[in-house]
Ligand code: ADP
């Protein structure tokens with residue numbers, strides 16, 4: 001039997017390495033971080049609960065990746081550089097294969113972003129993973145939700161909708177070939193946090209407001225609009241669909257790009273004068289970006305087709321307590 005302390009030591013404590021950032025890592029009552037002088041700390045938590053955020057029996061490696069990815073996505077949406085994270089884990093049993101897979105997925109992504117595990121908590125219970133990330137950024141650079149301004153362009157990184165399509169495939173709401181199911185499921189199980197893009201947008205002062213799209217674009221964009229006291233017109237057919245969704249009809253494309261969920265792309269607003277610099281920044285980090293609309297003084301979100309005609313799509317963001 002694996003004791004709690006053996007489990008932590010074996011799967012989550014790593015030999016100290018040159019990239020270590022924490023002044024004191026796992027093992028004491030607290031970890032110690034020494035912030036870079038003059039920088040602000042960005043902090044965010046995200047919890048994943050079995051049966052709610054992922055299927056029972058989900059692949060442990062992918063779950064390790066996704067648990068950290070959704071947290072790094074919040075740092076990306078703020079424009080912060082990842083530094084460290086904590087991991088609170090409730091496990092039904094100390095299953096060695098599961099722990100090894102989970103830790104491998106988690107650390108592969110952590111190392112890719114130079115983000116160090118500095119502590120956490122481990123307990124027996126229904127499988128629940130809660131990560132808190134710490135990042136840093138210069139004062140005044142954070143991409144706040146409340147910072148959109150009338151006249152800003154509305155931008156989306158990457159592509160939308162394939163994660164929702166994978167879910168629809170699992171639920172038999174749509175028919176997908178095995179290859180299509182697998183390709184779209186990659187987006188659902190192993191999302192890519194747009195950290196490098198978010199940092200460039202913040203560091204170069206290119207964007208005003210940003211949010212990461214976790215609960216569906218229309219709902220998440222709604223947070224920017226509300227907190228900024230502005231509105232927007234968005235061209236739904238300009239939304240970049242994931243490669244599998246792109247082969248489907250317009251109705252499904254519109255629904256899943258506009259309100260799919262689990263995309264972990266960035267939605268950001270920026271002055272029109274920044275267009276060329278944004279395209280260059282996005283190109284330099286290999287993340288495509290697409291301009292999909294405009295921020296306006298008139299509140300509310302207006303969805304239009306390519307000809308500018310109003311679309312009446314009944315779309316809603318995902319709300320855990322409404323479903
Ligand atoms: P305490 O009882 O003081 O909260 P614990 O005995 O729970 O401390 O944890 C011992 C050390 O192991 C602490 O430094 C804690 O941060 C770390 N730790 C516990 N669980 C994890 C985990 N899942 N991942 C990383 N570090 C962990």
Ligand code: MG
Nearest residue numbers: 120121122123
């Ligand atoms: Mg404890």
